[in-house]
Amino acid sequence: MRNILLLIxxxxxxxAHSQPVPKDDFINTKEGLPISGKRLFIAKCREKIKGGxxxxxxxxxxxxxxxxxxxxxxxxxxxxxxQAAGNEWLDFMIELDTALKADIQQxxxxxxxxxxxFSDAQVKSAKEAMKESLKKSVKDSLDEKKLDxxxxxxxxxxxxxxxxxxxxxxxxxxxxxxYNEIAYRCGGIPVKRVSETTGWxxxxxxxxxxxxxxxxxxxxxxxxxxxVKVKIGAFVYIWLLDSGATDLLISDSLATQxxxxxxxxxxxxxxxxxxxxxxxxxxxxxxxxxxxxxxGKFTVDNIMLGVSPEVExxxxxxxxxxxxxxxxxxxxxxxxxxxx
Numbered sequence: 001m002r003n004i005l006l007l008i009x010x011x012x013x014x015x016a017h018s019q020p021v022p023k024d025d026f027i028n029t030k031e032g033l034p035i036s037g038k039r040l041f042i043a044k045c046r047e048k049i050k051g052g053x054x055x056x057x058x059x060x061x062x063x064x065x066x067x068x069x070x071x072x073x074x075x076x077x078x079x080x081x082x083q084a085a086g087n088e089w090l091d092f093m094i095e096l097d098t099a100l101k102a103d104i105q106q107x108x109x110x111x112x113x114x115x116x117x118f119s120d121a122q123v124k125s126a127k128e129a130m131k132e133s134l135k136k137s138v139k140d141s142l143d144e145k146k147l148d149x150x151x152x153x154x155x156x157x158x159x160x161x162x163x164x165x166x167x168x169x170x171x172x173x174x175x176x177x178x179y180n181e182i183a184y185r186c187g188g189i190p191v192k193r194v195s196e197t198t199g200w201x202x203x204x205x206x207x208x209x210x211x212x213x214x215x216x217x218x219x220x221x222x223x224x225x226x227x228v229k230v231k232i233g234a235f236v237y238i239w240l241l242d243s244g245a246t247d248l249l250i251s252d253s254l255a256t257q258x259x260x261x262x263x264x265x266x267x268x269x270x271x272x273x274x275x276x277x278x279x280x281x282x283x284x285x286x287x288x289x290x291x292x293x294x295x296g297k298f299t300v301d302n303i304m305l306g307v308s309p310e311v312e313x314x315x316x317x318x319x320x321x322x323x324x325x326x327x328x329x330x331x332x333x334x335x336x337x338x339x340x
Contacts, residue, residue, distance in 0.1 A: 026038060030074045058119060068100065117155060131148070153182070154182045208323050214340070216336070217335065218334065219329065230295055233263045239315065239316040240313045243321060246304075246306075249314065250311055264289065275306060286306070289305070
């Protein structure tokens with residue numbers, strides 16, 4: 001947000017007036033000599049910060065500017081700055097006066113307490129800051145075009161919601177309404193992932209084979225975790241059903257055995273992906289595409305399988321569940337109900 005100072009009007013060209021005028025109508029030097037009409041200054045200031053002619057926030061900020069500048073400089077200081085920097089005299093003075101810079105920043109902070117995204121310039125500045133922040137913090141590669149669309153969507157939501165400064169921390173809180181609204185409406189941070197988990201669609205349903213459109217599968221609860229039997233080829237294990245996980249995750253030792261049985265091969269290798277598991281630990285997994293994953297009476301193809309030596313519990317994640325139009329858990333009867 002500090003960059004907004006670079007976007008505001010700091011280079012107004014003022015001309016001193018020789019004829020007597022009411023002091024309150026002008027921005028004056030310490031000696032009471034007029035530098036600029038307040039109305040003109042405020043009008044140009046509002047135009048520069050692009051807050052809109054009807055924006056009360058821009059009016060408040062620019063009025064605050066005028067108040068901070070009025071009587072701030074001596075006539076000598078004003079003319080020296082004018083001679084040294086011309087139309088950029090005000091910018092020149094601000095760079096020399098850290099107290100003035102802080103006071104001007106405070107004009108914005110007062111407004112930000114009610115609405116950070118009140119102007120087009122503010123939205124643009126926030127968007128660019130968000131893009132740079134994501135580029136530095138996200139370890140995966142980012143799709144530049146989608147990143148621009150994501151950040152544009154995010155700041156427009158915040159503008160729509162008139163987000164105040166105190167709510168900005170919600171951007172990094174995955175439990176907040178703002179974070180989840182942005183994630184839901186904007187599609188999440190556009191990282192270039194090998195796995196792209198999406199909601200159900202007809203193309204995903206085509207990967208599911210079964211004699212009927214619905215099946216009930218027995219589940220068990222172990223240490224408050226829901227587990228289900230999964231069969232891939234001759235390998236039958238009890239997997240952790242984890243709707244918070246992205247894909248299927250198995251150990252590299254099981255992957256080696258499966259490859260020996262030709263259930264998938266290096267030809268099915270898709271790349272690597274980063275995964276955050278429940279304990280917060282990040283794993284780098286090799287990703288493969290595998291077919292013929294059986295659960296109950298259904299057989300599912302085109303499944304993303306993550307492989308890592310760090311995997312202990314085999315995970316059945318959301319990319320598998322999303323192949324079905326509906327899935328529910330009957331806790332009373334301990335059943336997973338799958339509908340094609």
